[in-house]
Amino acid sequence: MSEAVSSAIRDAWPNKTTAEQSLMGALQDRLSVGLIATPRHLLRTCRTTEPLAEVVARNDEGFDYFPVTDSAH
Secondary structure (H helix, E strand, C coil), X not given: CCHHHHHHHHHCCCCCCHHHHHHHHHHHHHCCHHHHCCCHHHCCCEECCCCHHHXXXXXXXXXXXXXXXXXXX
């Protein structure tokens, strides 16, 4: 992560102390995508044609984001 991005992230947390911001920035600078990625077989998605009520009804895990997939692509 570039210093500009790290700086922007730290600046986005106005209620954090400088030490907390520095620690979080240092952790994020070393975090790889592989450590936070969801394996494909565990990824919960919805389709562009699926009614929103159905997506919400099957959201047992309480996710706030569902990637939208479209079989046409």
